[in-house]
Every structure is written in structure tokens, then in C-alpha cells.
Amino acid sequence: MSGEISMIGSVILALFLAGYLGQQYLPPPKPRVIGLDLGTTFCSVGVFHPGSGEVEVIADEEGRKSIPSSVSFTTTAVLSGHEAVELADNNPQNTIYDAKRFIGKIFEPEVLEQESARYPFKVINNNGSAEFVISTNHTFTVSPEFISSRLLLKMKKMAERQLDVPILRAVISVPAEFDERQRNYTVRAANLAGLEVLRVINEPTAAAMAYGLHKVDVFNVLVVDLGGGTLDVSLLNKQGGMFLTRAMAGNNKLGGQDFSQRLLQYAMERAQQEFGVPPTLKEDIHRLRQAVEAAKLNLTLNPSASIRVPLHLHTPDSSESPDSSESPEGSAPPPVLFQTAITRELFEELNEDLFQKILVPVETVLAEGRLDKQEVDEIVLVGGSTRIPRIRRLISEFFGKEPNTSVDPDLAVVTGVAIQAGIMGGSWPLQVSAIEIPNRHLRKTNFS
Numbered sequence: 001m002s003g004e005i006s007m008i009g010s011v012i013l014a015l016f017l018a019g020y021l022g023q024q025y026l027p028p029p030k031p032r033v034i035g036l037d038l039g040t041t042f043c044s045v046g047v048f049h050p051g052s053g054e055v056e057v058i059a060d061e062e063g064r065k066s067i068p069s070s071v072s073f074t075t076t077a078v079l080s081g082h083e084a085v086e087l088a089d090n091n092p093q094n095t096i097y098d099a100k101r102f103i104g105k106i107f108e109p110e111v112l113e114q115e116s117a118r119y120p121f122k123v124i125n126n127n128g129s130a131e132f133v134i135s136t137n138h139t140f141t142v143s144p145e146f147i148s149s150r151l152l153l154k155m156k157k158m159a160e161r162q163l164d165v166p167i168l169r170a171v172i173s174v175p176a177e178f179d180e181r182q183r184n185y186t187v188r189a190a191n192l193a194g195l196e197v198l199r200v201i202n203e204p205t206a207a208a209m210a211y212g213l214h215k216v217d218v219f220n221v222l223v224v225d226l227g228g229g230t231l232d233v234s235l236l237n238k239q240g241g242m243f244l245t246r247a248m249a250g251n252n253k254l255g256g257q258d259f260s261q262r263l264l265q266y267a268m269e270r271a272q273q274e275f276g277v278p279p280t281l282k283e284d285i286h287r288l289r290q291a292v293e294a295a296k297l298n299l300t301l302n303p304s305a306s307i308r309v310p311l312h313l314h315t316p317d318s319s320e321s322p323d324s325s326e327s328p329e330g331s332a333p334p335p336v337l338f339q340t341a342i343t344r345e346l347f348e349e350l351n352e353d354l355f356q357k358i359l360v361p362v363e364t365v366l367a368e369g370r371l372d373k374q375e376v377d378e379i380v381l382v383g384g385s386t387r388i389p390r391i392r393r394l395i396s397e398f399f400g401k402e403p404n405t406s407v408d409p410d411l412a413v414v415t416g417v418a419i420q421a422g423i424m425g426g427s428w429p430l431q432v433s434a435i436e437i438p439n440r441h442l443r444k445t446n447f448s
Helices: 002-025 082-087 109-116 144-163 180-192 203-210 256-275 282-299 316-320 322-326 344-356 359-368 389-399 409-424
Strands: 033-038 042-048 055-057 070-073 078-080 095-097 122-126 129-135 139-142 169-174 196-202 220-226 231-239 242-251 304-311 336-343 378-382 435-437 444-446
Touching: 033 144, 033 180, 033 409, 042 144, 042 409, 055 409, 070 082, 070 144, 078 082, 078 144, 082 095, 109 122, 129 144, 144 169, 144 180, 169 180, 169 203, 169 409, 180 196, 196 203, 196 409, 203 220, 203 231, 203 242, 203 378, 203 409, 220 359, 231 359, 242 359, 256 282, 256 304, 256 336, 256 344, 282 304, 282 336, 282 344, 336 344, 344 389, 359 389, 359 444, 378 389, 378 409
Parallel strands: 033 169, 169 196, 220 378, 242 435, 242 444
Antiparallel strands: 033 042, 042 055, 070 078, 070 095, 122 129, 129 139, 220 231, 231 242, 304 336
């Protein structure tokens, strides 16, 4: 009997030794399960690397780790991400974005009509479901899940190019307030892209995992997710590795795009003051919008930023110039250089009323969760707009302590989803999985 026990012990020791030597001297296996963050404005893909335990957020050919959630249809191609955004100004009716707002939802006709009025593309009601009308060389409709599938397919191909292995399985994140139908339609979009979804995880839980909160002793976690187009605030209760979403609130019409729009409006007014007419050409407005976006990002790091854009304005001077008489009728006049300096103080002043709106859902989730703000253990920031210094200052002043900023807010959700993907794929080193406790009675409070 003792000989058999000794033999079993030797076998176990040999297996451990083989595993150790394999980890030390053999290349680790490539990840086969990807983590997907299908955002309203931007989306990202990440993987958990066996062996090193590191998360890699995969970049596109230009090194960009997030791609715009836009799909554009032309007579010859269907373009996704940055390529679609480049066509947005010249092909607005056939460039679809914000599809996540429509996926899996059942709309009353008047609600869908009101919602779709914000967009340059046409949205129709098909038995309560939204569909987008595309007119290229013929007219047809596409569903929100088809638009999402094109984005997921692009990210799948990005991962396959980087890892040099076929990718067939994924973990995907969704907003905590998504109901069963919205989750199923998101899974359907992944299936259309050739992916089997192993697990659907809530975005606030994924963000908490990115910050490592599934492995530390905290109880009350507040997640503030402010992206390009939406604000979501979630209060999580955590015990062990289990997360319960206790309260949710937000504003689905508040985000970085609104802050940029205020700055764009200011720049256009300045141009009109200087030259007597506002920019009207699509190309000029597109160029000015890009410069404004760059200035906004610059102001997160620097106290001031400059905008320098050539504009083709139809001014009285341009119409009288000798060059303009030689130009073909209807062509743009010679460019004038518009330049202005933007300070961080000016940017904050232009957007102060919008910034203050961020605190409304924060106060709501605390009230609904019956929690005092001093009882919040961790404040987690998610979404690129939370980089704005005024927003971070606003949150820290409200809570009387600094929010956790140790993770890139743009990549927090995809990092957490990639960790969960590594868990589902059985990757070494093993992680503690986050377990979400369903809260069937939870409803999200929306402000606008």
C-alpha cells in the first residue's frame, strides 16, 4: 500500500515538475479567446496572455487601440471603424453609428421617431425593431446587430492578424441595464461575425476587474463611465469575487461629443467674428471638428491648446479677388488661415453646466442604494472623457477623496473583458473569476 502511495506521489511530483519546466522553457500557448468591448462610440479587443498573465489591447494597422463604432456603405464596399468615419461627412446618409442604442430594443413608433431625429441616416420601425435604410446603387435595410457584427468582425480580424491564429470564441461586455433580449441580440451580432460567445459580462464588472477589485477586499464600488456619447453610473456591492449591481443611473445624451460640440460652436463663432461669415463647406466643418477634437485631448494634459485650420470661406473679399474670378463657378475660394488659442479655463467655462450634470446620476445611485458617499470604498473611472481634469476634480470634491485612475479609462472595460476571456480559456496563471449576481428588479434611471 505504501508503495502505491509513493508511486502516486512520484507521478504528481513529475507532473508538477513537467508543468514548471514547460512554463520556464517552452513558449506559452497563444490565446484563443478574445475579449470584446462593443462601445456606443468606440470599441476595442483584448487578449489575456498565458504565462505572463498580461493583457494586450490589440491595435489596428495604424497602432490605434480603439476603433470608432461606425460602419459606412458605398457602392463597392462596407467600411468599418476609422475608414467609415472618414466618409461620414461626405456620405452621412449611409454611415451608421450609435447602433448600440438600438440593438435588441422594442420601440413605440413615436419614441423611435424622436430618437432617430438626431441622426443624418434614416431609421425605420419594423414591428417595433429599428432598422437603418441604406441607399447606394440600390436601397435596402440593415439591422443594428448587422452593424455591430461588422465592427466585431473587424476586431476579430485585428486579433487574428496580431496573434496569427484563427479566433472563434469570445467574451463580450454589455451595459449593466441591458435586458435579456438586448444581450441575446448582442450575442447574435457576434455569431454573425463568426464568433461563439462564451460569456456576456456587465461593463461595470469588467471595469472593476481591470482595476483588480475582484481580488481585493472592498465592498462598495462606484463606477463612473463617461464615454463619447453616454454617461453610466453603477453602484456595485462586492463580496469575495461576486458582484451585485445595486443601483444604476445615467444620461444617454451626455458625453465627450457634447463637450467637443460646445468647443466647435465657439470656434465657428470666432471664425465668423474674424472673417465676417461662418464656415459652411462640409470639408471646412470636418477639418474644424478634427482640430477641435485634437485641442480637447490636448487640454487634458496642457493648460492651453491652439487651433489652426485653413478655411475656404465665401467672404466679400474672396468674391472680389482676381483669383476667384478665374475659378470655375461654384468652386471654393482660396483658403484663409483661422487660428485661435483655447485655454483649459475657457473649455471648462463652455462646458460647466454639462459637467455639473455628471453628479445628478451619482447622487441618484447613492440614494437608491441607500448609501452615504463616505461609505463608497472605490470610485472607478471609465471612458476617455473621465480624463478631463475638471471632471476628475468634480468627482474628487464630491466624495472628498481621489478616484482610482490607475488604469487607462479608455481601455478599462476591454482589459476586464480580456481577463475574463483568459479565465474562460483556462489560461495560466489562473485568475479569480468575477461572478455577477443577477438583479432582476434593477432599473436604470435616465436623465437628459
